[in-house]
Amino acid sequence: MKRMLYSAKAAPYLFVLPFILTFGIFWAYPLVNSVIMSTQDILPGQVTSVGLANYERIVGDRLFWLAMGNSFRYMALTLLILIPLPLALAVLVNSRISSPRLTNIFKSALFVPALTSVVVAGIVFRLMFSETETALMNQILGVFGLEPERWLRNDGTALVALLLLATWRWAGVNMMYFLAGLQSIPEEYYEAAAIDGANAWQRFWHITVPGMKPTIVYVLVISVYGGLAMFLESFMIFGGNNSPQNIGLTIVGYLYRQGIEKNDLGYASAVGVVLLVVILAINLVQLGATGAFKKEATR
Template sequence: MKTSPFPRKYNITENLAAYFFMAPTILILGIFVVLPIVFAVFLSLHNVKLLGSIEYQFVGVRNFTQLVDDERIWIALKNTAEYVVIVVPAQTILAVILAVTLNSGIRGKNWWRILYFLPTVTSSAVLTLIFMWIYNTNGLLNDLLTALGLPTYNWLGDPGVALKAIMMMNIWSTAPFYMVIYLAALQDIPRTLYEAAELDGANWWEKFIHITIPVLKPVTFFVVAIGIIGTFQLFDQSYIFSGGTGGPNNATLTIVLLIYQAVFRHLQMGYAAAIAFLLAILIIIVTLFGRRLFGGEGV
């Protein structure tokens, strides 16, 4: 029977030392991750009275069953789903196009990188206010459409186009961030792969489809996953555009804006926690679907 070359006392001391060095991380994760999740579960099972002395009334799963009957939940889900389905693919495709363009060796590519990346480093609130000015009835966009002989829109007040206006703004402002990720990945692809394809007579499109896209698959999963998480959490643009109402006619109402309204307008802390869990489940399901679609196990 083999015995340990180290005394048992030494092993215990070594383990204690390891846990001592891990303690700060465990403490931070416990306070800022685990405890908030546990408290959110507690809140979702209670009706919380916020005015005066805080009181908790246990209601079981009533907050969750209320989700099914809440018409605004379904409106927010529809708006959020539409936003995710359009924005995530659009910003991903645009990011790939911009990255491939910059990686192709165009003149002044450093200046183009700066120009492309400017929207990403600009405050989201500032960008939203700028676009509200552009989208104004007498704003820059309608002036441009008039000059081209195209129909104009009430971008801020028409329920049919209000969410699309936010989509266009976010696609333009978020694609450069993912462009940088794609650009770094493109520069890591060995040139020998493209040279071998050229020897076989492949043109630029065949190299792009059969070399670039497959090699970028793990990066695409990361970009799509981050994009899904970000788009599901749309709040600030929708809040500023609608003044916190989700209007016009609930056209810009999102899940996170609904959580905000439940807490700060209706003082329904428990119901807001239930909505937050619904959002978390949706993000997990859609992200797992994206993992299966893009083969995220290679990331």
């Protein structure tokens, strides 16, 4: 046994063993089990195989497509906000015009929201966007002479509340990713470009963006997953999983409704498998489009 522990051949396997066990127990096994459950009708004490009936049910399920549309809309809008905005903030923080002390305060102020509980943040935003005249957002409208708004009962205004929560919570995190990527770009590149007469925009487009490509791809991948997997934020803002006319129902919320609230675990598993396939397909397409696989193949 001692000889095996100190063996040069066995050492690599021992080092990767914790990851393999974690991957198998907490990812591979639940995934395989979910795929099996998606082909079953599961009742207390009774499991019946139904083949692809749950997937056929998804095709004609209007509420499933509504939830999927809500999630895709939320994901697309968060991508439009949470990639350009944090990138611009990272460039500003990384510039020489900002003092180190102010930079540290700014970074801390933007990162603190990520440490806040989603439950607490959701309750605070629900109070901010409530229908009463004393709610913060309605007080702001009152300053401009506008009538109070029923924020969480209209599709457009409810989406604004969700997007503001996402921006407040994740802009600082993405800024930190981009800041780390910016600091890995050699300063000599910018100095050489400035000597050649490149302006600030040209330096950003031809040096910063190419140098930040791996970071941008990473943030894009996690943002796609985060957008489609959003659930708790909507649950807390609407005070439950039953928003008016399902305007806040996400695909994960629909999975929760079917699996937990209605105890239809077989159908919920099918919804989860479809969601996993959709997320994988989107990320594989965008990784292929950005050349990530080609880059790995040429190493």
